[in-house]
Amino acid sequence: MLDLILPNFQTRFRTDRNEETIAEVLREENERILDPAHLEADVIGHGEFEWDFRCLRPGFRDLVAPFTRVTSGGSHLLLLALDELGVTRDERLSLIPIVEYPHFASLVNDHYNFHPELNRPKPDRFTAAKLTQLKYAAQFMVVYPKYLVLRNRMAADLATRNRLHAAMFQLTAMVGTSRALYLDWSRRSFAGVTRENGLQWGIYTLASYFLGPVKLACILAGVPESKVNQMRTAFSWLAVAAKLELDRRVLDGETTSPQEPERQPSFRVESFPAVEWIEYLEKSGGPPRHHNRFPDFTRCHEAAITDLRQSGKGPRLRNLLVDEALEKFSSLMVAAELLPDLTNRLMDAFQNEGGTR
């Protein structure tokens, strides 16, 4: 999704070499996850009784396949960060599934959570059952990479493994919180939501793309916790800038929804211009205070964007916020003495390339 979120992702962050590496790692892992011998040896253990591996093929495999075709892009940031931190050993590649599998699961979860059939008072039982089966296939995807830490595939020491466990947990909590807030706000037409709430939501929403991969890289590199915390704050500011810039690009028609239907529900959430919408509602007297348990997410999203475009609001305030956020990101990274090259690349991503700022 970073291809849509980050300006000039293709030219400044993605390399063919890393793309091949990521694809190869995931190709192998996608085969491994279907291999009973691997699952018993490394993932679910040898049970006292008998596993039924028939559930894997074609069921699980075919359910998740459409959602695993396009990676998040976060692995490119991961590899760039690892390179810069001097972590070159092969074991580092074990972090790629930790970045990508939860992303695949997120695509499924958003497909489930914002599916029109489930946003009805009484969903069709058969459709709900099918979607629930898909959703639980995604649950296996999100927890599956835990085995890599459990079996220490990255050859890390105990403290590093504990920190990796915690980092994965924290990202899960942030992504879940992002979706919970989006759902709640959509149901009440964003009534009472403040600009600060919207900015924090943006941080949760983009955490798995920016903070997640870079934090994993820092942990594997043995960067002390205090510096990682500084980096986390810096990346929160980066997420603010990236989210506002994404919102602007969506409103200006510079980026459009991905073609793949499996990516569309997630992109719809992640690109919702919440801060713009909140400010627009405040200026127009606020939305009607009503609660709709079953909003049409697609229609609400499109209507908000249409209203915002028609409002003709200038980009000045947004640019100031983006500039301020980027400045904080940069100065915090300098203070942390971490990843100067990646920081510059990320700063460059928002500096006039494409003539938009």
Added chain:
Amino acid sequence: MNYGTEHLEGLPAELAGFYAAHREFIKNSIATYYPDHASAGWMDRSTGVSALFANDLPALHDTLLLPTREYLARGGKMLRPTLVALTLQAYGTDPLQHGEFLAAIEAMEDSSIIMDDYIDNSERRRGGPCAHVVHGFPLANISSCTLFAMAHGVFYNNHMDLPGDRLGALLDAVSAEWLQMAFGQIEELYWTEDNVNDVSIGQYFQETIARCAFLTFRGPLKYAGIVANAPEEDLQRLAKIGEYLLIGYHIRGDNLDLQPDSKAWGKIAGEDITIGRRTMLINEVLQNASPEDRARAEEIINERTEDEEKKRIVYDLILKYGVMAKAEAFAERFNILTKEEIDKLSIPPASRQLFHEFADYCMVTRKI
């Protein structure tokens, strides 16, 4: 909040005393760590990440806390935190020093029940409407999954200040439980969605362990054993005890739920047939009944019917083929196996007695 029933019917004497002695503490801990409002401190502590800007705290309460709190308020048995307290005490650790741990285990249980309910498309739970009925499927899903994960913050954020090696063992144990849980869920949904009729008893037991043992009861036993620094050989036995307890508990639960004069009839038993779940009872009929009876049962189960008459036909077949008696025999067998493992634990006799009584309650004396 009304969680924690005052008295559990069928609870043996010593265990009843232990339960009564800890019930209020567990209830208060739940109220403390899963409060009726979301504060910034609660959010930062639960996620392990400080927010840069102000969060929409009422929304976080309504989406993350409320659905699980609604279940907690209806009065669960609090069996799992009780088992954690019992285990901590058995290894010389004061349960009263671990309120967040106990509360988290119950929050995990109730949030995971929300998941069970929307998987089963149930209507009611503990006398009230299910979370997906009240809040819709999406919120039930997001809320239960996120709060379930966040309840693990007590482990991942090391709120118990464990030393590195014990923290590592604990986080590895949690990961192992999550991996099995997720795989077990895939197995079960595959059986249901594909109308699989040849699930063996061994596959059923393994799937049950995988899908449920993270809380019933292997997970709580292992976690408490690690926190209390139990010897390695005891940790392995605690895991085995948890698995045997679970199977016996599960089988007895299936039998109780299927009694047509039980309060649950038309809810749980009816649902199992309606959603086509492959329980041990249904598997036995699908495999061991006469061809004619098997065909009739298969037709009804595959139909996903809500017709009470048709569901009663399946129930009658379960009785006809003595499946419930067979299940009872299994439960008794697992009770014996559980106690054999309990007797190998290096714990004081009084704690051993409490474990024995816990096993008896789960597999013999429990009432719906």
